[in-house]
Amino acid sequence: MTNNDVFVDGEANLTEFEEVTIVLVDDHDIWRDGMKSMLGGTEFVVVGEAGSGHDAIGVVEQTRPRIVILDIRMANADGFEALSVLKAKHPKTSVIMLTTYSNPTFVARAVAGGAAGYLMKGLKYQELLDALRAVARGEQLLSKDDLIHSLRIVSESTCNSTELMEPLTPRETEVLCLLATGLSNREIASVLYISEGTAKTHVEHIIRKVGVSDRVQAAVWAARNGLLAP
Numbered sequence: 291m292t293n294n295d296v297f298v299d300g301e302a303n304l305t306e307f308e309e310v311t312i313v314l315v316d317d318h319d320i321w322r323d324g325m326k327s328m329l330g331g332t333e334f335v336v337v338g339e340a341g342s343g344h345d346a347i348g349v350v351e352q353t354r355p356r357i358v359i360l361d362i363r364m365a366n367a368d369g370f371e372a373l374s375v376l377k378a379k380h381p382k383t384s385v386i387m388l389t390t391y392s393n394p395t396f397v398a399r400a401v402a403g404g405a406a407g408y409l410m411k412g413l414k415y416q417e418l419l420d421a422l423r424a425v426a427r428g429e430q431l432l433s434k435d436d437l438i439h440s441l442r443i444v445s446e447s448t449c450n451s452t453e454l455m456e457p458l459t460p461r462e463t464e465v466l467c468l469l470a471t472g473l474s475n476r477e478i479a480s481v482l483y484i485s486e487g488t489a490k491t492h493v494e495h496i497i498r499k500v501g502v503s504d505r506v507q508a509a510v511w512a513a514r515n516g517l518l519a520p
Contacts, residue, residue, distance in 0.1 A: 343372030407431030
């Protein structure tokens with residue numbers, strides 16, 4: 291496949307300037323206007339907009355875009371809730387999370403939800419176009435390996451917390467990060483390339499080590515120790 295190919299429903303289309311339809315989802319009108327202006331004159335055509343995750347579901351149903359650019363924090367329903375519904379209803383639609391939150395636990399939820407990418411709002415114009423073109427070709431910008439690398443950066447400062455009689459291992463801290471986002475043992479296993487049984491064992495060890503009685507309290511401990519965004 292060449293750089294000018296466009297990936298459509300599993301097949302390569304060699305038309306360089308074929309239109310790629312996009313829906314923008316963000317609760318800030320100014321941001322959406324800015325994105326439309328940035329994409330003007332390119333192959334990317336904005337066919338719909340929504341100001342919340344809830345509204346996005348209806349807009350995508352009506353317009354059937356190739357790509358959805360989805361914010362995380364919005365009114366009524368957050369981006370992760372919308373991501374889950376959109377990928378369930380429209381699995382061939384690529385969803386890119388575009389946000390101001392650089393946090394491994396958010397990346398984890400994006401991976402588990404099936405997002406094609408996780409981009410920061412401060413990225414440059416050409417970086418945005420390159421990312422959109424890669425996704426239009428069928429590429430995944432968001433990989434489990436990238437997520438694991440991010441989690442290990444967090445793990446370095448957290449697994450040896452002075453609150454613990456027995457330190458968490460780096461793997462246990464990765465699992466705790468994912469657990470704290472609300473992922474199930476099965477989803478944690480999928481992200482970390484381990485069995486569901488191994489994930490369950492890690493969770494049991496974490497609960498014992500941090501001295502709590504359940505997953506919810508473990509998530510609270512994770513938040514108190516800086517594993518989660520505010």
